[in-house]
Amino acid sequence: MLAYLILSGITTGALYALIALGITILFKAAGTVNFAHGELFMMGGFLAYTFVTLLGLPYLLALALAIAGAFVFGIITDRIAFRPLIGSRALGVVLATVGFAFILRGTARILWGGKGDYLSLPPLFAPDPIIWGPLIILPQQLVVIGGTAIVLALFAAFFRLTRLGKMMQATADNAKAARLVGIRIEHIYTLAFGIGAAVAAISAVLMAPLTLLYTDMGFALFVKGFAAAALGGLKSLPGAVIGGLLVGLIESLAAGYIASSFLDISAFVVIMVVLIFCPSGLLGGPAARRV
Amino acid sequence: MPTNLGRFYAATLVIALAILAPPAVAQSTPGVTKDAVVVGGFGPLTGPSYLYGKLFFNGIDVVFDKINAEGGINGRKLVLIREDDRCDPASAIAAVKKLLEQDQVFSISGGGCSNSAIAARQEIEQSGAPWIASGVHDGITRPIAPNIFSVSLTSSIESAAEIAYVQKHGFKRVAIVAMHDSWGRSRYEPLLAMLKDKGITPVADEEVAPDANDSTPQVLRLKQVNPDAIIMLLFPKPGAVFARDAAKLAFKPVLIGQTSISDPVAFEEQVGMPGATANFVTITQVRYMPDSPEVADWSRAVEAKFPGDRLSVYNLNGIGHAQVLAEALRRSGPDLTREKFIAAMDTLRDFHDDTHGGGITCTKEENRCNKTAVWIHKEPGGTVKIVDTTTVE
Numbered sequence: 001m002l003a004y005l006i007l008s009g010i011t012t013g014a015l016y017a018l019i020a021l022g023i024t025i026l027f028k029a030a031g032t033v034n035f036a037h038g039e040l041f042m043m044g045g046f047l048a049y050t051f052v053t054l055l056g057l058p059y060l061l062a063l064a065l066a067i068a069g070a071f072v073f074g075i076i077t078d079r080i081a082f083r084p085l086i087g088s089r090a091l092g093v094v095l096a097t098v099g100f101a102f103i104l105r106g107t108a109r110i111l112w113g114g115k116g117d118y119l120s121l122p123p124l125f126a127p128d129p130i131i132w133g134p135l136i137i138l139p140q141q142l143v144v145i146g147g148t149a150i151v152l153a154l155f156a157a158f159f160r161l162t163r164l165g166k167m168m169q170a171t172a173d174n175a176k177a178a179r180l181v182g183i184r185i186e187h188i189y190t191l192a193f194g195i196g197a198a199v200a201a202i203s204a205v206l207m208a209p210l211t212l213l214y215t216d217m218g219f220a221l222f223v224k225g226f227a228a229a230a231l232g233g234l235k236s237l238p239g240a241v242i243g244g245l246l247v248g249l250i251e252s253l254a255a256g257y258i259a260s261s262f263l264d265i266s267a268f269v270v271i272m273v274v275l276i277f278c279p280s281g282l283l284g285g286p287a288a289r290r291v
Numbered sequence: 292m293p294t295n296l297g298r299f300y301a302a303t304l305v306i307a308l309a310i311l312a313p314p315a316v317a318q319s320t321p322g323v324t325k326d327a328v329v330v331g332g333f334g335p336l337t338g339p340s341y342l343y344g345k346l347f348f349n350g351i352d353v354v355f356d357k358i359n360a361e362g363g364i365n366g367r368k369l370v371l372i373r374e375d376d377r378c379d380p381a382s383a384i385a386a387v388k389k390l391l392e393q394d395q396v397f398s399i400s401g402g403g404c405s406n407s408a409i410a411a412r413q414e415i416e417q418s419g420a421p422w423i424a425s426g427v428h429d430g431i432t433r434p435i436a437p438n439i440f441s442v443s444l445t446s447s448i449e450s451a452a453e454i455a456y457v458q459k460h461g462f463k464r465v466a467i468v469a470m471h472d473s474w475g476r477s478r479y480e481p482l483l484a485m486l487k488d489k490g491i492t493p494v495a496d497e498e499v500a501p502d503a504n505d506s507t508p509q510v511l512r513l514k515q516v517n518p519d520a521i522i523m524l525l526f527p528k529p530g531a532v533f534a535r536d537a538a539k540l541a542f543k544p545v546l547i548g549q550t551s552i553s554d555p556v557a558f559e560e561q562v563g564m565p566g567a568t569a570n571f572v573t574i575t576q577v578r579y580m581p582d583s584p585e586v587a588d589w590s591r592a593v594e595a596k597f598p599g600d601r602l603s604v605y606n607l608n609g610i611g612h613a614q615v616l617a618e619a620l621r622r623s624g625p626d627l628t629r630e631k632f633i634a635a636m637d638t639l640r641d642f643h644d645d646t647h648g649g650g651i652t653c654t655k656e657e658n659r660c661n662k663t664a665v666w667i668h669k670e671p672g673g674t675v676k677i678v679d680t681t682t683v684e
Contacts, residue, residue: 001511004540008507015504109337109377117339118528120563127564129539136539138564210535211504212528212561214339220502255508260497261471263508 003135005256006249011141013248014148015211018203019225020232020240021155022196028172028235029192032093036077036101037200038222042215043104044070044201045208046112049121059124067201073104074197078190086186101218108215123209140209147206151199152241159237168192172235224267231271233284242282247271320628321420322397326363328620328627329370331390333383333411334401334425336375339528342554342605343403347425348373349600350609351400351616353592358617365625369617372396380410387411391418398632400616402426405446406473415439421632423616425608427550428477432659438629440636440658442615442651443608444576447481449549452574452664452681453522454485456547459679462520466495466513466544468506468533469524475501478524478549494518499529506533510540520545527552531561538567548573553604555669566671572678574664577607577646580675586610586646607646614644615651615660636660649682 019041026034034040047069051062081096112119125139159165171178171188179185211217228247232239247267254266274282322329332351334344348371355369363369372394374386383402390396391414398421402408405428415422416436424431424441427449432441444452457465465486469479486493494516497509510533513521521544523530530552537543546568552558553575559568579586581602589610590602600606620627622635639660641650649663666679 001515004507004511008505012505113337113339113341117342117557118531118561120561123563129564136541138535138539207504209563210532212531214528215337216339217502252505252508256511260499260509260512263498263503264500 001256005252007135007137007141009249009252010245011144011210011248012251013228013245014144015203015207015221015244016224016228016247017241017244018148018151018199018206019221020229020244021151021237022199022203023222023225023229024232024234024237024240025155025199026192026196027229028237029168030082030189031172031175032082032090033097033226034077034082034193034196035094035097035222036081036104037196037225038218038220039101039104039108040070040073040077040197040218041200041204041221042108042213042218043073044197045121045204045213045217046108046119046215047201048205048208049112049119049213052121053119059122063205066205067198070201070204071194071198074194074200075190077197078193082189082193083186086189105215105218112213113215118212118214120212121205121208127209138210140206144206144210147202148241151202152237155199155237164191227268227271231274231281233281236281236283239281239283320397321391321395323367323627326367327370328364328367329372329394329396330616331372331374331387331394331396331399331420332401333374333376333386333390333399333407334403335378335407336373338377340378340404342603343425344373344375344401346600346603346605347401347403347609347612349593349597350589350606350611351613352609353589353596353606354610354613354617356596357592364617364620365623365627367627369620371400376402376404376407376411378404378407380407383407383411384414387414391415391420396420397627397629398422398616400425400612402431405431405477409473412436412439419629421619421629421636423612423636425612428474429481430477435656435658437655438633440653440660442612442647442661444550444574444661444664445659446477447485448659448662448683449574449664450478450482450485451683453482453547453549454489454491455681455683456572456666456679457491457520457522458489459681460520460545462545464494464516464518464520465491466497466516466518466521467493467524468497468499468509468513468521470501470526470529471498472501474526474551475524482522482524499525499533501526501529503529503532506536507540509533510536510542513537513544514540514542518544520547522547523552524549525552527558527561531558531563534558534562534567534571535564538562538564543570546571550574550576553667555667555675559669559671568669569671572666572668575604575667576648576661576665577604577611578648578665578677578680579607579646580604580667580677581607582674589645611644611646614646615639615642618642618644648680 048066051057081100123140129136228243232243250267255263336345359368376383403425405426408426409430619635623631639653648665653660662683664681669675
């Protein structure tokens with residue numbers, strides 16, 4: 001039982017980790033949380049469904065187009081809900097992204113609302129379970145776990161090794177200083193919104209064969225992803241992944257060993273306890289101190 | 292002169308009466324004119340629950356078209372005005388207010404999302420407009436109000452049907468897996484009470500959230516107590532996740548569904564794992580499947596009016612609903628009022644429309660007019676078949 005619960009927790013946790021990763025990337029670069037992130041996840045999934053199922057495009061091409069489409073939606077989010085409000089109070093940006101989330105959800109309802117109540121996206125591999133020692137695993141579970149690891153590795157390399165990644169880091173650390181050395185921080189913000197949305201789309205296409213697609217799916221997943229990001233420290237990419245995996249594992253183990261009704265609340269209880277003792281999250285570094 | 296004056300007074304009196312007292316029906320009954328009856332419909336037209344609204348109303352529309360082509364009812368054409376409540380209680384209240392106050396409809400149909408329908412109930416009850424509800428929560432029909440009826444299976448009737456199925460098929464070890472939101476509790480609580488009355492103790496009772504993405508812990512817990520049947524009080528999404536995870540872990544009890552999962556073809560696709568729905572049976576409100584020859588005419592009508600749609604059980608539900616509504620309008624006679632319509636509803640005894648599983652009977656004491664559950668099953672790769680019928684007393 002323990003092995004199954006851990007595997008199930010890691011799979012669900014990988015989904016939360018990817019959502020948290022998108023939230024963290026944007027927060028690192030622009031210092032804001034995009035409350036439309038869950039809806040960008042949903043749009044990514046529906047774009048994949050459109051390309052794969054409705055238009056019959058080759059699977060990998062369809063997924064690439066869905067991720068590119070979500071990247072564009074991220075840029076639109078920046079232009080509509082963030083760029084005009086740079087310099088204004090944080091609450092204004094939050095409300096703007098909340099409003100944009102409703103626009104995206106309404107648009108999705110119009111475009112895909114009549115195709116079925118819960119739509120299925122075909123998995124990348126045949127859905128027959130794989131027997132691995134004492135475990136029975138769905139191939140898509142391995143795709144999710146492997147995909148998450150690859151995405152994390154790519155972003156770690158992007159931030160450490162590329163000039164663009166270093167410019168994003170510099171903007172996140174000190175936007176004024178970054179501007180003084182010639183970085184066009186508005187472009188960095190736009191890129192961060194786009195990359196965050198693209199990561200949301202990656203998580204959607206990986207998970208949709210397991211979770212099904214529906215137009216109202218975004219917010220609940222955003223809450224879990226945001227909780228994971230907060231647990232990890234909100235500015236740390238490894239923290240986002242660790243936070244996501246922990247949330248998934250806690251949910252699974254609590255539901256398996258205590259009661260199934262504990263599934264949704266257990267992770268939040270643990271997060272509250274962690275944040276009481278460690279307000280910056282697990283890998284958020286020490287809290288800023290006024291001197 | 293006196294004669295002319297008398298004629299003048301008489302003519303004036305006639306004109307005044309004509310102005311002040313037009314036909315009583317047209318003036319006093321909202322939504323009724325000499326040549327039309329306007330019915331208001333509210334329910335989810337968009338979003339994942341559109342099946343219970345949009346498709347349901349599409350079914351009503353094709354019945355209205357057929358009746359109107361035949362001259363209407365008592366010379367009046369039937370008109371349906373739809374409002375989208377998006378399964379949102381606040382939107383449902385706004386939709387109902389618009390229908391009653393702005394559109395001045397004669398009666399209300401629908402309310403396919405229970406939470407929204409319950410929220411809108413007070414407005415409708417106070418208006419006195421007849422409401423034939425399509426939501427399943429018992430809170431829509433209880434406490435009894437003279438103007439509220441349901442021709443859908445309500446949650447407690449479905450729970451009773453599930454227990455009857457369990458007993459009929461001799462399942463000894465029964466477990467429950469349920470959502471504990473308002474919809475789930477409307478089924479879960481009467482189910483527990485009825486099981487207790489029958490002396491049946493569930494061997495396990497697990498919760499799955501409406502937006503669950505994984506139910507491995509629940510499946511593992513259930514597997515430990517080895518039930519031979521599981522009553523699933525779940526929406527299609529958590530239901531599909533549960534069926535998939537059960538199959539993944541080679542756990543194969545009989546899975547007993549209910550009307551929220553009444554399209555086994557769609558459900559099999561949602562589960563997405565070969566053979567995972569082999570032991571799944573569920574309830575539908577209608578006695579035919581969309582591909583049954585008995586409903587071929589309705590299938591053609593739906594496809595002609597709504598290009599791209601294929602007939603579904605939700606259309607069939609709307610078709611039966613509209614035929615009950617039409618029958619009560621016929622029985623109300625030409626001088627249609629809401630009071631006469633409500634009285635006519637109370638005369639329905641074992642009325643058989645084209646689709647519902649059994650006869651429709653409404654009385655002043657029992658406004659839940661449909662008590663026949665039809666059990667369906669789909670062999671993997673096969674067609675959907677009716678396997679049983681349960682009429683709850």
